Structures are given as structure tokens and as C-alpha cells.
Amino acid sequence: xxxxxxxxxxxxxxxxxxxxxxxxxxxxxxxxxxxxxxxxxxxxxxxxxxxxxxxxxxxxxxxxxxxxxxxxxxxxxxxxxxxxxxxxxxxxxxxxxxxxxxxxxxxxxxxxxxxxxxxxxxxxxxxxxxxxxxxxxxxxxxxxxxxxxxxxxxxxxxxxxxxxxxxxxxxxxxxxxxxxxxxxxxxxxxxxxxxxxxxxxxxxxxxxxxxxxxxxxxxxxxxxxxxxxxxxxxxxxxxxxxxxxxxxxxxxxxxxxxxxxxxxxxxxxxxxxxxxxxxxxxxxxxxxxxxxxxxxxxxxxxxxxxxxxxxxxxxxxxxxxxxxxxxxxxxxxxxxxxxxxxxxxxxxxxxxxxxxxxxxxxxxxxxxxxxxxxx
Amino acid sequence: xxxxxxxxxxxxxxxxxxxxxxxxxxxxxxxxxxxxxxxxxxxxxxxxxxxxxxxxxxxxxxxxxxxxxxxxxxxxxxxxxxxxxxxxxxxxxxxxxxxxxxxxxxxxxxxxxxxxxxxxxxxxxxxxxxxxxxxxxxxxxxxxxxxxxxxxxxxxxxxxxxxxxxxxxxxxxxxxxxxxxxxxxxxxxxxxxxxxxxxxxxxxxxxxxxxxxxxxxxxxxxxxxxxxxxxxxxxxxxxxxxxxxxxxxxxxxxxxxxxxxxxxxxxxxxxxxxxxxxxxxxxxxxxxxxxxxxxxxxxxxxxxxxxxxxxxxxxxxxxxxxxxxxxxxxxxxxxxxxxxxxxxxxxxxxxxxxxxxxxxxxxxxxxxxxxxxxxxxxxxxxxxxxxxxxxxxxxxxxxxxxxxxxxxxxxxxxxxxxxxxxxxxxxxxxxxxxxxxxxxxxxxxxxxxxxxxxxxxxxxxxxxxxxxxxxxxxxxxxxxxxxx
Numbered sequence: 063x064x065x066x067x068x069x070x071x072x073x074x075x076x077x078x079x080x081x082x083x084x085x086x087x088x089x090x091x092x093x094x095x096x097x098x099x100x101x102x103x104x105x106x107x108x109x110x111x112x113x114x115x116x117x118x119x120x121x122x123x124x125x126x127x128x129x130x131x132x133x134x135x136x137x138x139x140x141x142x143x144x145x146x147x148x149x150x151x152x153x154x155x156x157x158x159x160x161x162x163x164x165x166x167x168x169x170x171x172x173x174x175x176x177x178x179x180x181x182x183x184x185x186x187x188x189x190x191x192x193x194x195x196x197x198x199x200x201x202x203x204x205x206x207x208x209x210x211x212x213x214x215x216x217x218x219x220x221x222x223x224x225x226x227x228x229x230x231x232x233x234x235x236x237x238x239x240x241x242x243x244x245x246x247x248x249x250x251x252x253x254x255x256x257x258x259x260x261x262x263x264x265x266x267x268x269x270x271x272x273x274x275x276x277x278x279x280x281x282x283x284x285x286x287x288x289x290x291x292x293x294x295x296x297x298x299x300x301x302x303x304x305x306x307x308x309x310x311x312x313x314x315x316x317x318x319x320x321x322x323x324x325x326x327x328x329x330x331x332x333x334x335x336x337x338x339x340x341x342x343x344x345x346x347x348x349x350x351x352x353x354x355x356x357x358x359x360x361x362x363x364x365x366x367x368x369x370x371x372x373x374x375x376x377x378x379x380x381x382x383x384x385x386x387x388x389x390x391x392x393x394x395x396x397x398x399x400x401x402x403x404x405x406x407x408x409x410x411x412x413x414x415x416x417x418x419x420x421x422x423x424x425x426x427x428x429x430x431x432x433x434x435x436x437x
Numbered sequence: 438x439x440x441x442x443x444x445x446x447x448x449x450x451x452x453x454x455x456x457x458x459x460x461x462x463x464x465x466x467x468x469x470x471x472x473x474x475x476x477x478x479x480x481x482x483x484x485x486x487x488x489x490x491x492x493x494x495x496x497x498x499x500x501x502x503x504x505x506x507x508x509x510x511x512x513x514x515x516x517x518x519x520x521x522x523x524x525x526x527x528x529x530x531x532x533x534x535x536x537x538x539x540x541x542x543x544x545x546x547x548x549x550x551x552x553x554x555x556x557x558x559x560x561x562x563x564x565x566x567x568x569x570x571x572x573x574x575x576x577x578x579x580x581x582x583x584x585x586x587x588x589x590x591x592x593x594x595x596x597x598x599x600x601x602x603x604x605x606x607x608x609x610x611x612x613x614x615x616x617x618x619x620x621x622x623x624x625x626x627x628x629x630x631x632x633x634x635x636x637x638x639x640x641x642x643x644x645x646x647x648x649x650x651x652x653x654x655x656x657x658x659x660x661x662x663x664x665x666x667x668x669x670x671x672x673x674x675x676x677x678x679x680x681x682x683x684x685x686x687x688x689x690x691x692x693x694x695x696x697x698x699x700x701x702x703x704x705x706x707x708x709x710x711x712x713x714x715x716x717x718x719x720x721x722x723x724x725x726x727x728x729x730x731x732x733x734x735x736x737x738x739x740x741x742x743x744x745x746x747x748x749x750x751x752x753x754x755x756x757x758x759x760x761x762x763x764x765x766x767x768x769x770x771x772x773x774x775x776x777x778x779x780x781x782x783x784x785x786x787x788x789x790x791x792x793x794x795x796x797x798x799x800x801x802x803x804x805x806x807x808x809x810x811x812x813x814x815x816x817x818x819x820x821x822x823x824x825x826x827x828x829x830x831x832x833x834x835x836x837x838x839x840x841x842x843x844x845x846x847x848x849x850x851x852x853x854x855x856x857x858x859x860x861x862x863x864x865x866x867x868x869x870x871x872x873x874x875x876x877x878x879x880x881x882x883x884x885x886x887x888x889x890x891x892x893x894x895x896x897x898x899x900x901x902x903x904x905x906x907x908x909x910x911x912x913x914x915x916x917x918x919x920x921x
Contacts, residue, residue, distance in 0.1 A: 119792060198882075200879055206860070213645065215883060238691035265550060266662060295730065345549075347552050388629050388630070413625055418636055418637055424889065
């Protein structure tokens with residue numbers, strides 16, 4: 063295996079891509095081998111790191127793509143702010159070591175539980191710099207939160223898994239870190255009851271910032287965040303909203319809450335097993351249909367039912383089992399056999415597939431950036 | 438401002454083109470009489486006018502596809518039009534273009550409260566989306582000032598914002614799915630009621646693409662439960678700098694008001710004369726609004742007032758009733774009308790990093806003296822989206838040009854301090870020729886490459902967004918094909 067290319071500047075990343083004469087495997091911290099480890103020369107962006115701008119009064123942070131997420135979270139925490147989208151830490155799921163980078167979080171659009179309330183990585187990404195497959199450096203967006211100048215390639219790059227360009231710098235809108243939080247639990251609901259309870263909570267004016275259901279445990283969890291008195295008040299009101307679904311228990315312990323929601327975010331239920339892990343995105347009320355279609359799978363619903371993480375025996379044809387439920391399924395983790403049988407990303411219908419292929423041909427005409435990963 | 442010369446081959450074939458369009462969507466829905474096409478000669482950027490070849494008003498996705506198929510086959514440029522409220526000339530036609538209006542596509546297709554979504558046809562107005570769900574306690578968050586008139590189609594094309602995006606985001610953050618017709622007539626479904634895309638975020642890509650990638654006919658939008666209540670506080674300051682510092686301190690304190698609006702002295706005086714809102718005569722004022730229960734609002738406004746007092750406010754007025762809240766908002770909401778009474782004006786839309794606010798306002802004041810034109814500032818301070826209003830007299834020869842030169846200088850200033858040319862109005866024709874101030878050739882090439890994929894013949898709204906010399910080769914290739 064060739065040594066990993068480790069350019070330490072945008073110019074060096076551009077040079078490395080320009081010089082490539084075959085497939086490149088783009089890495090940040092190397093913690094998220096989604097779709098499996100691929101062939102090709104590894105190119106790591108981890109050496110291009112550091113927070114380049116942080117203005118707490120403008121809720122803005124700009125960082126080079128190789129910056130560890132933990133470093134950014136520490137810088138923000140010192141000012142009482144946070145990344146709103148709770149980036150997923152994939153190490154437990156994949157059994158990887160290393161430090162997850164902010165570029166990796168953006169490339170995978172890997173959002174946590176708060177996505178249902180405030181949005182995904184892409185919703186907080188204000189600007190990007192990237193190097194396309196020809197080695198050309200491109201910037202798009204900026205560092206201000208309202209910007210409609212030209213096309214929004216920021217969204218296009220977010221979640222493109224390194225197949226359209228190698229991110230070199232990313233700019234975010236950040237938010238105040240909540241001063242207090244509470245986790246509210248309901249026990250014993252089936253998936254349908256749980257989704258109904260979560261929908262009732264989400265339709266309340268109490269700004270529920272997490273809504274998940276562990277099917278095996280029969281436990282439904284809701285999260286409130288805000289000022290101290292606000293969380294207490296909202297907890298009481300939410301208990302009333304949830305009364306038809308059972309007796310809710312409010313746990314105001316922030317430490318326990320952080321651990322619980324990190325477990326949901328990082329798919330802790332699937333750590334250390336040899337199952338295939340699928341992430342299924344549907345409209346929230348279809349969550350129970352997904353769970354039913356995958357009977358026998360170990361499922362956790364997040365995003366009020368809209369995201370089902372399913373742990374299934376290796377080789378299970380999840381897409382066929384899901385039939386006509388609108389949405390899509392991603393094979394996040396799978397053994398060699400599953401990866402050979404199933405594309406990591408849901409095959410797109412014509413004419414979307416044509417647009418996707420057209421964009422890839424534009425941004426990476428030589429097909430050197432993670433080829434084959436996204437079709 | 439220049440528009441490409443119309444394609445004489447298209448103009449010469451007008452009768453055949455109109456006949457084919459009539460065959461596709463019915464006699465009455467194709468407007469080609471020169472007295473009637475006048476209605477489509479401009480949008481809200483009324484300084485520029487050009488009657489189109491004809492206007493078509495399809496009533497379904499299928500009819501939009503039929504129209505585009507005809508235009509694609511005939512090599513006819515198409516300019517999509519929502520409600521025609523664009524301040525950037527986004528719906529300005531050329532003489533060889535078909536205006537495709539979506540006004541007849543105005544139905545609500547589905548409201549889905551368990552999933553908190555609504556699916557509408559895109560000719561529906563912004564405010565009527567909220568109107569369809571508010572009795573049930575929901576609302577659609579993006580609220581551009583033109584929300585009574587503007588259409589969802591235009592909101593998607595321009596990625597419209599509004600006063601409340603500090604908390605709720607802009608259109609792209611509230612859009613879950615669309616049905617879109619490509620220039621060749623192909624119907625595409627992007628997104629849906631689920632949250633994340635299966636592959637590339639094409640939904641994010643088309644939102645804000647100014648009608649250049651496709652015509653969006655249906656949209657699934659996120660709706661939100663209404664907050665328990667909302668209440669504003671009005672704070673007057675001795676200088677712009679102090680007001681700017683107060684905005685920054687409020688945000689740093691961990692508060693996330695739903696709106697922070699800023700007005701400077703020229704604007705305050707004009708609206709006070711116009712509306713009698715009872716504003717203090719001071720250098721700058723902020724309207725800060727927070728949401729929640731009564732107790733939650735009390736707590737947050739208490740903190741905001743505490744912060745404001747450290748900045749020696751000349752006035753600190755918390756609303757104690759719905760009537761007082763309305764009075765506080767009255768002046769802000771009538772700002773554009775108040776300006777229009779004084780004179781003609783152009784409204785700019787650049788965004789700056791909030792930290793640069795005092796410097797930029799000072800510099801705008803200097804430019805105002807240099808150009809000899811008054812300017813008033815009213816804008817969304819929480820997100821740095823400025824709206825300088827430059828006053829001029831359209832009847833005085835040369836003043837529009839002076840005003841535009843002044844505006845261009847302000848927008849370049851926004852870019853220099855780390856901001857952008859347009860925060861929510863779009864580039865259109867208005868800011869098209871300034872794009873090179875913000876983007877390098879490679880940046881524009883990457884964007885134009887996207888249009889090549891969606892609209893290879895460059896027929897859709899092609900004279901917008903990109904400077905004409907930058908897009909010349911691509912547009913010329915289409916002309917060449919027409920000539921062949």
C-alpha cells in the first residue's frame with residue numbers, strides 16, 4: 063500500500079490532486095469508512111488544520127477542514143457556544159481510532175438528534191473552500207448567515223463524501239450552548255405509539271430538541287434545552303402534552319442527558335457487533351412502517367421517527383424489504399459480502415441519476431475523487 | 438445595465454411559437470398581444486423594462502413541462518416568474534423570451550401536521566401558506582417583507598429570508614422537497630417529506646439558483662408550531678457604534694432573539710414623519726423581539742435590558758400590550774413606504790459580518806457625502822443583512838446612474854469586509870456585473886458548470902446572475918445552434 067499523501071496546505075492539496083494519476087481515497091481523521099475502505103491512494107486532509115476565524119458576537123466560526131471536531135467544540139465551549147447540529151462521532155460504530163475532523167463531518171453531513179429541531183450540518187454551513195478533481199481551488203458561500211450571491215455549492219458539497227471536491231475550509235453559523243437540559247422518558251410504547259407521542263411533542267411550542275425511540279427497550283426519549291427556568295417550565299408542560307401516552311419521567315441531570323443523547327447520536331446500540339448497519343431516512347410517521355418491514359432488526363428511531371438506524375444480520379436486503387416506503391436507505395457499515403451486493407447509497411431514479419452523474423463529471427472529470435462511492 | 442440583444446430568429450418565428458404554445462396549454466393561457474404583454478415587462482426593479490415575446494400561464498406541472506418542451510425544441514429563452522416582486526430583476530424578460538408565470542399554480546396539495554409539513558403549488562403566496570395552517574397553530578417561518586404578494590416559486594428561486602431568520606433560517610432551511618421541470622421538459626422529484634437527501638443535496642443546490650436550473654412547480658415546506666407568545670423591546674442609542682456593540686453583546690450572552698432590527702437616524706426620522714410610531718429622535722435604534730411564555734419572555738427581555746443599560750440607551754421601551762408591540766413594529770414595517778414618500782430609492786441588500794457594522798455605516802455616510810445622495814439604513818442586525826436605501830430623483834437626468842454607482846460602492850464595501858453582495862434579494866440583473874468583485878473566475882466557472890448540467894442550452898433565465906461577458910460563450914453556443 064502506498065503511503066498516505068498528507069498535504070498541509072490548500073495549495074499542496076491542489077497540487078496532490080493535480081498530480082494524481084489514479085483514484086484517490088479522501089480522508090479527514092480516517093474515522094468514517096462509510097461504504098467500506100476503498101481502493102486508491104489515500105489523501106489525508108488532517109494536516110490542513112486550525113480555526114482560522116471565530117467571532118462569538120457574530121455566531122461565526124471558520125476552520126480548515128482537517129481541524130478535529132473536538133478542538134472546535136472546545137474553542138466554542140470557552141465562549142458558551144456550540145455546533146448546533148451535533149456531529150456524529152463514528153469511531154464506536156466502525157471501531158476506528160483517530161480524531162474525527164470537521165471536514166469529515168461536513169463531507170458526510172453527519173447530523174445528530176438536534177437535526178429534527180434546528181437542522182443538519184448543511185443548514186449551518188455558511189461557506190466552503192474546496193479543490194475539485196482537476197486541482198482547481200473554488201470558494202462558495204462565505205462567512206455571513208444570509209447570502210444568496212450565486213449558486214449554493216455549499217449545500218452541494220455538504221454530504222458529497224469527497225466525490226465532488228476535497229474540502230479545505232468550512233464556515234459555520236454556531237449557536238449559544240444551552241444553559242440547561244432535561245430528558246423526558248416514556249416507557250413501554252410500541253413504535254406507532256412512540257411516533258405519535260414524539261409528533262405531539264414536536265407540535266408543541268416547547269422547542270423539543272431531540273425525539274428518539276429505542277425499539278428494543280421500548281423507551282421513548284425527548285429532550286428540552288434552554289435557560290434553567292425555561293427547561294423546568296417546559297418539562298412540566300410537556301408532561302401534560304404527553305399524558306395520553308403514559309407517565310413521563312423528567313430527568314434534569316445534564317451529565318446523564320449528554321451521555322444518553324451522544325449514545326443515540328453515535329448509534330451506540332450498534333457498537334461492537336458484526337451486523338450490517340443501515341441508516342434509513344423517511345418521513346417521521348413512516349418510521350414504524352420501516353421497523354415493521356425490518357422485523358427482527360434492532361432499530362432505533364431518531365428525528366421523531368424520520369431516521370431509523372437498523373442493525374440487521376449481514377447480507378440482509380434492506381432496500382427490498384422496505385418496498386415502496388418513500389425515502390432512502392444508506393448502508394453505513396457492512397461486511398465485504400454486503401458491500402459487494404449493495405451500493406452504499408440508494409440508487410437514484412432517472413432523471414436524478416443523470417443530473418448527479420453530470421455534476422460528478424463537471425467537478426471531477428477524471429474520476430479521481432473517491433470514485434464509485436456515490437454511484 | 439445591458440441585456441443581450443434578442444435573437445432575431447426567435448422573434449421572426451413568434452407566430453409559430455405562440456401557436457405551438459396555444460396548442461399545448463390552451464388559447465387563453467398564452468398572452469401575446471403587445472398591450473397585454475406589457476404587464477410582464479418588469480418586476481419590482483421597475484427601472485428596467487422589456488416586454489417579452491409572450492407570456493404563458495400553465496396550471497399544472499404537466500402544462501409547465503409541455504411549455505418547456507416547446508420552448509426547448511424551438512430554442513426559445515424562458516424567464517420564470519413567481520409574483521413579479523423581485524427587487525433584483527430576477528423576472529425581467531428579454532424581447533425574445535417567453536415569460537412562464539406560475540400564478541395559476543396556487544393550490545394547497547396536502548397539510549400533514551404529524552410530520553409538520555405542507556405541500557403547495559408554488560404560485561401560492563408566502564403569507565397564504567401560513568394562512569392555510571395558522572388556525573391549527575402552525576406557521577411557515579420565512580417571512581420576506583413582500584410576503585403578502587410574493588410567491589413560493591420566487592422564494593425558492595431567490596432563497597428568500599426575512600426578519601426572523603436569525604432563529605428560523607431562510608427558505609433553504611425550511612424546504613424539504615420539490616417537483617421541478619427541467620428546461621427540456623423532464624419532471625424531477627427532489628427530496629420529499631424525509632429530512633436528508635439520498636445522494637447529492639440537489640434541493641439545496643436549486644434553492645437560490647434564480648430560476649436558472651429548472652421551474653419549481655410544487656414544494657414541500659416545513660411548518661412550525663406557533664410560539665406561545667412574542668414581545669419586542671425598543672432601544673434607542675446615541676450612536677451606530679454603540680447600537681452595534683449592543684447587538685454583539687446580546688448574542689454573546691447566549692440569547693437568541695427571533696429578530697434584531699436596526700434603524701439609523703435618517704430612517705428613524707423618515708418613518709416617524711410618515712407613521713407617527715412614537716420613535717425617539719436618536720442616532721440608532723434596535724427592535725429586539727423574543728418568543729416564549731410570559732415568564733420566559735420576561736426573563737429574556739430582562740437580560741436584554743440589562744445588557745442594553747450598559748450601553749447608555751437614550752430610550753428603553755418594553756411593550757406591555759399587543760397594541761404597544763404593534764406600535765413598536767409599525768415604524769419598521771412602514772420604513773420602505775416612508776422612504777418612497779420622500780423620493781425614489783433603490784434598496785440594497787448586502788450582508789456584512791456583524792462586527793463590521795460600525796465601520797460600514799461610517800463608510801456609507803462618507804460615500805453619501807461624496808455622491809451627494811442621502812441614504813437611510815434599516816436592516817436585520819442579528820444576521821448582518823443590511824438594507825441601505827439610497828434616495829434619488831428619477832426625473833433628474835443622471836441621478837439613477839449616480840445612485841447605482843453609489844450602490845455598487847456599498848456592495849463592494851460589503852464584500853471587502855468579509856460579507857456578500859446580496860443576503861436575500863438575489864443577484865438577478867441588478868448585481869450581475871458585480872459578481873466578479875466577490876468571485877474569482879474559477880468560482881464562477883464552477884457555478885456555470887452546474888447550469889451546463891441542468892440547462893445545457895442556456896435557455897432558462899440566462900441573462901442573469903453571471904456577468905454577460907463571463908457567460909457569453911455559453912449563450913453564444915445556443916445562438917449558434919438556433920442559426921444552424
